[in-house]
Amino acid sequence: MIYLDNNATTPCDPRVVDAMLPYFYEQPGNAASRNHAPGWLAEDAVKEARAQVARLIGADPREVIFTSGATESDNLAIKGILQQYRRKGSHIITLQTEHKAVLDACAEAEKLGAEVTYLSVDHRGMVNLQELDEAIRPDTILVSVMWGNNETGVLQPMPKIGAICEKHGTLLMSDATQVVGKLPCNPREAGVHLMAFTAHKMYGPKGVGALYLSQRQPKVSVAAQLHGGGHEQGLRSGTLNVPGIVGFGKAAALAAAEMETEAARLKKLRDTLERELLGIEATTLNGHPEHRLPHVSNIAFQGIESETVMMAFGQELALSSGSACTSASVEPSHVLTAMGLKAAAAHSSLRFSLGRFTKAEDVEQAVVLVRDGVEKMRAASPAWSLYQKGSLA
Numbered sequence: 183m184i185y186l187d188n189n190a191t192t193p194c195d196p197r198v199v200d201a202m203l204p205y206f207y208e209q210p211g212n213a214a215s216r217n218h219a220p221g222w223l224a225e226d227a228v229k230e231a232r233a234q235v236a237r238l239i240g241a242d243p244r245e246v247i248f249t250s251g252a253t254e255s256d257n258l259a260i261k262g263i264l265q266q267y268r269r270k271g272s273h274i275i276t277l278q279t280e281h282k283a284v285l286d287a288c289a290e291a292e293k294l295g296a297e298v299t300y301l302s303v304d305h306r307g308m309v310n311l312q313e314l315d316e317a318i319r320p321d322t323i324l325v326s327v328m329w330g331n332n333e334t335g336v337l338q339p340m341p342k343i344g345a346i347c348e349k350h351g352t353l354l355m356s357d358a359t360q361v362v363g364k365l366p367c368n369p370r371e372a373g374v375h376l377m378a379f380t381a382h383k384m385y386g387p388k389g390v391g392a393l394y395l396s397q398r399q400p401k402v403s404v405a406a407q408l409h410g411g412g413h414e415q416g417l418r419s420g421t422l423n424v425p426g427i428v429g430f431g432k433a434a435a436l437a438a439a440e441m442e443t444e445a446a447r448l449k450k451l452r453d454t455l456e457r458e459l460l461g462i463e464a465t466t467l468n469g470h471p472e473h474r475l476p477h478v479s480n481i482a483f484q485g486i487e488s489e490t491v492m493m494a495f496g497q498e499l500a501l502s503s504g505s506a507c508t509s510a511s512v513e514p515s516h517v518l519t520a521m522g523l524k525a526a527a528a529h530s531s532l533r534f535s536l537g538r539f540t541k542a543e544d545v546e547q548a549v550v551l552v553r554d555g556v557e558k559m560r561a562a563s564p565a566w567s568l569y570q571k572g573s574l575a
């Protein structure tokens with residue numbers, strides 16, 4: 183099985199698993215138990231993990247709030263800011279290409295009385311900085327821009343966005359789930375005040391994430407969304423997931439040590455993959471060719487139905503498509519359509535996301551499989567024969 187779906191989730195690094203194991207049985211303590219050794223040991227382990235996660239993003243450990251994942255962090259940030267800063271206003275700005283965790287939290291904020299502006303992006307997926315600048319109003323309490331897009335890998339110019347928000351005195355939040363651990367990602371340097379990320383996109387376990395919350399210049403507070411016990415500075419109650427947090431810390435330490443060489447290795451592999459696939463007739467790259475995560479490639483193959491092609495090699499090759507399955511129907515990706523792709527082009531797109539365990543042979547085999555799959559599907563496609571007639575005419 184060739185796994186090129188690392189943006190959906192990454193395998194947990196065996197070194198991370200090893201670090202976690204003692205905290206399931208031998209070290210059973212609750213980090214909030216203050217009166218015995220197992221509790222102290224768990225508290226120490228969480229303290230170390232918090233320092234490791236903070237170090238990866240250049241933050242102070244007090245600025246790291248552990249959550250159950252990026253979805254919870256996005257919700258805590260958006261709803262928490264709305265409740266906390268209501269006196270200033272209730273206007274929020276975000277992008278049409280955000281992750282559903284941000285878009286759905288914004289939709290919920292609208293139900294709670296917020297007004298949300300959804301900025302468009304250009305055909306390469308980039309935000310227009312002037313539009314952003316003009317959209318900020320005195321009652322804007324939050325700008326939320328994802329650092330790197332999960333579907334296309336497109337990177338937004340966060341330091342420039344940070345400077346614009348700074349000029350207006352507006353808080354900036356970023357869903358940096360796809361960037362943390364892959365590229366240097368320092369919220370303070372970029373002017374980002376809240377930042378969501380998660381362990382399972384960086385070779386850690388599922389079900390644990392974090393919200394970075396700036397604690398100086400400015401000190402940001404959010405209204406808690408979960409109550410009961412006052413854990414995590416009262417911002418996120420609930421017994422800490424000690425094994426998960428230990429794994430997150432280990433994953434952060436490994437990423438910090440290996441990120442630079444790994445990003446270069448993956449970029450080479452990705453570029454090879456991309457060159458080969460774009461060599462197939464009637465293919466286009468979705469997303470900005472340069473401002474992009476080094477391990478992601480999203481390509482439209484005219485005349486194919488990506489869901490069907492993917493199913494055909496579901497046993498050998500794991501990818502994602504430019505479609506999103508809702509309960510009722512298969513919708514074209516909101517990210518690709520926001521970039522101006524027609525529904526058919528979105529439905530013919532495939533996302534390749536490489537990772538730490540991807541080898542050069544995997545990429546070679548993936549190229550062969552995809553080339554075959556695309557050829558077979560095109561041979562059977564009326565839309566493709568129409569296209570070919572058109573290009574001959």
Ligand SMILES: *Cc1c(COP(=O)(O)O)cnc(C)c1O
Pocket residue numbers: 189190250251252253254281283328331332357358359360379380381382383389390391
């Ligand atoms: C995966 C992902 C999420 C959701 O993270 P969970 O930890 O699974 O809740 C949010 N945002 C982005 C950009 C993601 O890629």
